[in-house]
Amino acid sequence: MMISRSLIFISASFLLASAVNVSRESAWNGHTTPGSETAAPFLPWYVPPGAKSYDSASPLIHYTGKWMDSFSPAYVQRTLRWTDKPGASASFTFTGTGIEWFGGLDTTHGTAYVYIDGVKMPDVDTWNDYPLRQQRIFWKFDLTYGKHTIKVVKADKGSKSSSIVDVDAFVVTQIPPSYVQAAQQPDLLGPGSSGLQLESHALSNAPQWTLTQKGVTGVSAMQIAIISPTHALIIDKVEHNPLTLSGHPAWAALYNLRTHSVKPMRLQSNSFCAGGSFLSNGTLINVGGNPVVDGFTSAADFGDLDGLQAIRIFEPCEFDSVSGCEIYENHARIRMASARWYNTVVRISDGSAMILGGSKKGGWINNATVNNPTLEYWPPKSIHGSNGLPIHLPFLVDTLNSNLFPIAFALPDDRIFVAANQDAMIYDWKNNVEQRLPVIPNGVRVTYPMAGTGLLLPLSPENNYAPEILLCGGSTVDDTKAGYEISSQDPASAQCSRMVLTDDGIAAGWQVEQLPEARTMPDAVLLPTGEIVFINGARTGISGYGNVVNQVGQSNADNPTLTPVLYNPVAPAGQRFSSEGMKSSLIPRLYHSVATLTPNGDIMVAGSNPNLDRSEVKYGTEYRVEWVGPPYMSSDRPMVKSAPKKLDFGEGAKFAVTLPSSLKRNPDIKVALMDLGFVTHAVHANSRLVYLVASLSDDGETLEVTGPPNANIYPPGPGWIYVVVDGAPSVGVQIMIGDGQGPTVDDAALDNVLEKTSVDQYEASKKGDKQEDGSE
Ligand SMILES: *[C@@H]1O[C@H](CO)[C@@H](O)[C@H](O)[C@H]1NC(C)=O
Ligand SMILES: *[C@@H]1O[C@H](CO)[C@@H](O)[C@H](O)[C@H]1NC(C)=O
Ligand SMILES: *[C@@H]1O[C@H](CO)[C@@H](O)[C@H](O)[C@H]1NC(C)=O
Numbered sequence: 001m002m003i004s005r006s007l008i009f010i011s012a013s014f015l016l017a018s019a020v021n022v023s024r025e026s027a028w029n030g031h032t033t034p035g036s037e038t039a040a041p042f043l044p045w046y047v048p049p050g051a052k053s054y055d056s057a058s059p060l061i062h063y064t065g066k067w068m069d070s071f072s073p074a075y076v077q078r079t080l081r082w083t084d085k086p087g088a089s090a091s092f093t094f095t096g097t098g099i100e101w102f103g104g105l106d107t108t109h110g111t112a113y114v115y116i117d118g119v120k121m122p123d124v125d126t127w128n129d130y131p132l133r134q135q136r137i138f139w140k141f142d143l144t145y146g147k148h149t150i151k152v153v154k155a156d157k158g159s160k161s162s163s164i165v166d167v168d169a170f171v172v173t174q175i176p177p178s179y180v181q182a183a184q185q186p187d188l189l190g191p192g193s194s195g196l197q198l199e200s201h202a203l204s205n206a207p208q209w210t211l212t213q214k215g216v217t218g219v220s221a222m223q224i225a226i227i228s229p230t231h232a233l234i235i236d237k238v239e240h241n242p243l244t245l246s247g248h249p250a251w252a253a254l255y256n257l258r259t260h261s262v263k264p265m266r267l268q269s270n271s272f273c274a275g276g277s278f279l280s281n282g283t284l285i286n287v288g289g290n291p292v293v294d295g296f297t298s299a300a301d302f303g304d305l306d307g308l309q310a311i312r313i314f315e316p317c318e319f320d321s322v323s324g325c326e327i328y329e330n331h332a333r334i335r336m337a338s339a340r341w342y343n344t345v346v347r348i349s350d351g352s353a354m355i356l357g358g359s360k361k362g363g364w365i366n367n368a369t370v371n372n373p374t375l376e377y378w379p380p381k382s383i384h385g386s387n388g389l390p391i392h393l394p395f396l397v398d399t400l401n402s403n404l405f406p407i408a409f410a411l412p413d414d415r416i417f418v419a420a421n422q423d424a425m426i427y428d429w430k431n432n433v434e435q436r437l438p439v440i441p442n443g444v445r446v447t448y449p450m451a452g453t454g455l456l457l458p459l460s461p462e463n464n465y466a467p468e469i470l471l472c473g474g475s476t477v478d479d480t481k482a483g484y485e486i487s488s489q490d491p492a493s494a495q496c497s498r499m500v501l502t503d504d505g506i507a508a509g510w511q512v513e514q515l516p517e518a519r520t521m522p523d524a525v526l527l528p529t530g531e532i533v534f535i536n537g538a539r540t541g542i543s544g545y546g547n548v549v550n551q552v553g554q555s556n557a558d559n560p561t562l563t564p565v566l567y568n569p570v571a572p573a574g575q576r577f578s579s580e581g582m583k584s585s586l587i588p589r590l591y592h593s594v595a596t597l598t599p600n601g602d603i604m605v606a607g608s609n610p611n612l613d614r615s616e617v618k619y620g621t622e623y624r625v626e627w628v629g630p631p632y633m634s635s636d637r638p639m640v641k642s643a644p645k646k647l648d649f650g651e652g653a654k655f656a657v658t659l660p661s662s663l664k665r666n667p668d669i670k671v672a673l674m675d676l677g678f679v680t681h682a683v684h685a686n687s688r689l690v691y692l693v694a695s696l697s698d699d700g701e702t703l704e705v706t707g708p709p710n711a712n713i714y715p716p717g718p719g720w721i722y723v724v725v726d727g728a729p730s731v732g733v734q735i736m737i738g739d740g741q742g743p744t745v746d747d748a749a750l751d752n753v754l755e756k757t758s759v760d761q762y763e764a765s766k767k768g769d770k771q772e773d774g775s776e
Contacts (some may be wrong), residue, residue, distance in 0.1 A: 110163025280351025
């Protein structure tokens with residue numbers, strides 16, 4: 001399939017290119033409209049709460065040229081207007097931030113020109129080899145809030161002159177004005193532009209950060225991982241996303257970081273709240289998720305399978321075209337032994353994945369009935385007599401209730417740091433021993449739904465890779481309270497707790513400092529400079545939707561934190577936080593939002609969807625992407641001209657570099673090896689920065705770099721190398737650390753898992769015991 005600069009063109013052309021007779025699609029159960037339990041055939045026309053649909057017969061749509069009316073129950077409001085006259089047009093002026101045009105496709109249909117505010121968009125072809133009705137023919141979601149006009153014109157070109165173009169309905173995406181306030185400023189790039197470059201109001205001598213809005217994700221960005229120099233994999237839950245695949249909404253997509261186009265990805269199971277990790281051979285696994293949601297909480301039934309035990313395989317995607325890059329699922333052969341909703345996945349020193357915790361079914365705050373206080377590995381291991389089956393972790397019992405999506409990092413002594421709720425421990429996986437750590441001070445809870453965020457601070461040979469953990473934000477709300485006793489206005493925590501994980505460090509305990517603003521659901525993004533950007537989240541409330549009192553729309557949180565803050569871990573205490581020169585966003589990023597460092601060195605910010613299904617009500621489903629550029633993006637940056645594809649532990653390798661021309665006499669040169677992590681729910685799993693030993697040749701053109709000392713310092717697997725000169729990083733180059741081989745596959749353990757555990761256990765259990773499934 002073609003990759004084009006335009007998202008709209010992609011979605012339209014994909015619809016055609018992937019033309020599958022919807023009724024022939026095997027994993028297809030039709031959809032259930034909200035509030036109804038009766039399955040009905042799926043039609044893309046969907047009006048999210050807060051959006052508004054205008055039928056083809058609306059007097060607000062202005063037609064020129066000759067248009068005909070057709071009447072059928074197959075059309076929105078039973079009417080459709082069509083034309084076969086080249087030049088005939090339909091114009092519609094609306095107030096909002098987005099527009100969707102719905103109509104029909106078939107062999108009599110042809111090309112249309114589409115204009116937004118007079119600016120021509122890519123041509124749209126409405127030809128299809130069999131009829132489809134109420135299709136989303138064109139959509140644009142990133143307009144500045146205000147008055148806009150869409151004009152659809154029947155083209156004078158196309159396969160046959162008799163070809164027609166129709167209008168069934170327009171749906172306007174309306175973000176309530178109160179919600180966008182400052183966004184009512186004039187569009188700085190002119191009408192119809194999709195990029196909003198915010199002007200700098202900072203003092204001229206302050207560091208210049210940029211904030212740019214560009215691109216839309218097409219599926220809500222609940223989970224994100226950078227998978228190549230050109231693409232990010234975005235994974236969502238099953239819902240009415242505008243991006244479609246085989247005639248139904250997609251719930252995953254590949255986002256092109258260069259062109260901002262998106263390609264829908266096929267998933268079989270519901271990936272709602274899965275975790276993920278790369279393995280040592282570069283394969284990404286996406287783990288766990290949600291059951292098929294039915295009953296009154298149903299978002300939609302798009303034919304998805306139970307995702308609770310799923311392991312979704314995404315092999316390394318080597319081509320910039322992402323051709324052939326697919327997600328593979330086969331629950332009969334590849335799955336976990338137990339069900340896990342809200343688990344965390346950590347790559348460990350042998351290149352395999354440790355899968356931690358979660359709950360056995362969808363829900364909200366964890367409890368003893370649904371808790372899964374175990375870990376298991378992928379691929380499964382014969383370890384501690386488990387023969388591949390889950391291993392009990394007392395820590396995950398003791399940390400109930402708010403212990404989902406534990407914060408976990410592999411440590412340089414080959415043990416695993418785990419924080420959950422108000423507690424932390426170090427797990428020795430080889431000996432199955434927990435070492436409990438001091439309790440997080442002041443009653444602060446750091447994991448779901450009292451979500452804070454955590455990072456392993458940069459590891460450096462200068463202090464012999466002494467590990468230090470930083471936990472920030474979260475909440476002191478009592479996790480034994482019921483939803484009706486918790487409010488979206490309950491304050492979040494501003495506390496950061498930091499501890500060096502050495503004997504002395506642990507004896508000294510947690511060192512406490514305060515974020516400038518309290519934050520629940522913050523994202524913590526490590527920069528190659530070793531600094532951290534805290535972004536996204538809210539000052540009040542907790543994670544989830546539809547549970548607490550004073551919900552805003554369905555959001556359990558309110559008072560979005562719109563200004564990021566930079567943290568410099570090596571500055572003296574009291575001088576570490578600064579928002580100087582940073583731009584405030586206009587886009588709330590609450591539950592189900594993400595932020596990640598990109599290979600380019602800037603930060604991609606996406607998502608926010610504290611809703612059961614796509615909604616335009618405050619706080620709505622957010623598809624717009626923002627890019628936060630640290631000041632170094634506009635500085636004189638070093639360049640890596642050539643680098644090895646693979647770097648083994650302790651191995652030396654040469655990197656050809658071009659250093660900035662304005663180099664100081666004794667430049668500070670660092671080589672940052674980074675894992676950009678798998679990001680979801682404020683958990684940045686596997687996020688890591690290891691400074692490598694490096695020396696510059698006399699001619700200043702070659703860096704002799706030594707790989708990390710061993711697999712404990714950097715678990716084998718993919719990474720990115722940024723050469724940082726006087727605080728300015730190069731563009732990151734992708735590299736494989738270790739030998740690139742997959743983790744050992746223990747066939748006996750795998751066979752035992754497949755034999756002793758059943759596939760999609762939760763779905764099977766529901767058949768005997770039909771009950772409401774409380775997906776949050
Ligand atoms: C699509 O499926 C329907 C129902 O099975 C069938 O009637 C129709 O002929 C199919 N169309 C094509 C183009 O195969
Ligand atoms: C435990 O959580 C599940 C899922 O949210 C819920 O259905 C159940 O009622 C809870 N049980 C108790 C005892 O709170
Ligand atoms: C990597 O290893 C995993 C686990 O054995 C396997 O499923 C996957 O296919 C491997 N990927 C490649 C590219 O070999």
